[in-house]
Amino acid sequence: MIAEDAQPPVHGRESQPGPEAPPDVPLAAAVDAPAGTAGRLTAAVGLEGTVERAAAALKPRMRGWLHAGVFPLALVGGIVLIAVSRSAGAVAACSVYALSACLLFGTSAVYHRGTWGPRGEAVLRRLDHANIFLIIAGTYTPLAVLLLSTGQQRVLLTAVWAGALVGTAFRVLWIGAPRWLYTPCYIALGWVAVFYLPDFARTGGIAVLVLVIAGGLLYTAGAVVYGLKRPDPSPAWFGFHEVFHALTIAAFTAHYTAILLAAT
Structure with a gap:
């Protein structure tokens, strides 16, 4: 019935490590995205995917x-x-x-x-x-x-x-x-x-x-x-x-x- 009061999980792209990107940022984003706003957005997408996977793992x-x-x-x-x-x-x-x-x-x-x-x-x-x-x-x-x-x-x-x-x-x-x-x-x-x-x-x-x-x-x-x-x-x-x-x-x-x- 009622769900817990934690914020609902959000979906993101699957993170894949690459030679020029941190482990939690998609490789394509690290290679193709320009610096600045686009780079921050792609980093956020990778973080969202990590949060979603963590929330799913914690659910009984x-x-x-x-x-x-x-x-x-x-x-x-x-x-x-x-x-x-x-x-x-x-x-x-x-x-x-x-x-x-x-x-x-x-x-x-x-x-x-x-x-x-x-x-x-x-x-x-x-x-x-x-x-x-x-x-x-x-x-x-x-x-x-x-x-x-x-x-x-x-x-x-x-x-x-x-x-x-x-x-x-x-x-x-x-x-x-x-x-x-x-x-x-x-x-x-x-x-x-x-x-x-x-x-x-x-x-x-x-x-x-x-x-x-x-x-x-x-x-x-x-x-x-x-x-x-x-x-x-x-x-x-x-x-x-x-x-x-x-x-x-x-x-x-x-x-x-x-x-x-x-x-x-």
């Missing part, structure tokens, strides 16, 4: 694979929810949830598994961060429709979707915002339905209530891991970001089960 080998594996499961699970829904409103709400889940896991997998140019990195990172707000609102949509009265649905969905849209705009327009600022925004929006927990229990039962709370706690734990960058068990294979992704999958599973119980 499991980065993105967890969400890549969950994406098809989320797609199938969404179809199941739609199939078991008993009303047009439930079908629409579960469709929103399924779409937000597929966007979350699909975008995260593409972003974290691939190596993109500066523009591609910037676009995918914005989408990756924005999708967290969308999955929060997308999760509450079927819960509200299935478990709350019409008036309560209107209040909760207005609040959560307004917050999601504001949060999405915030992450798209200010992708370089510090973690300490935007991570609490995810947590706050995720717990906006806390006042409706008694209604969830009354309509859906104790199992639904426990699953909703468990999912919220798991998402919160993931946000804390992401914010602190700890624990970081194996930076080469399974780092703190993979722990964060694993917790988001566990939280999604809990909420999916709650929605499935409510829908059936």
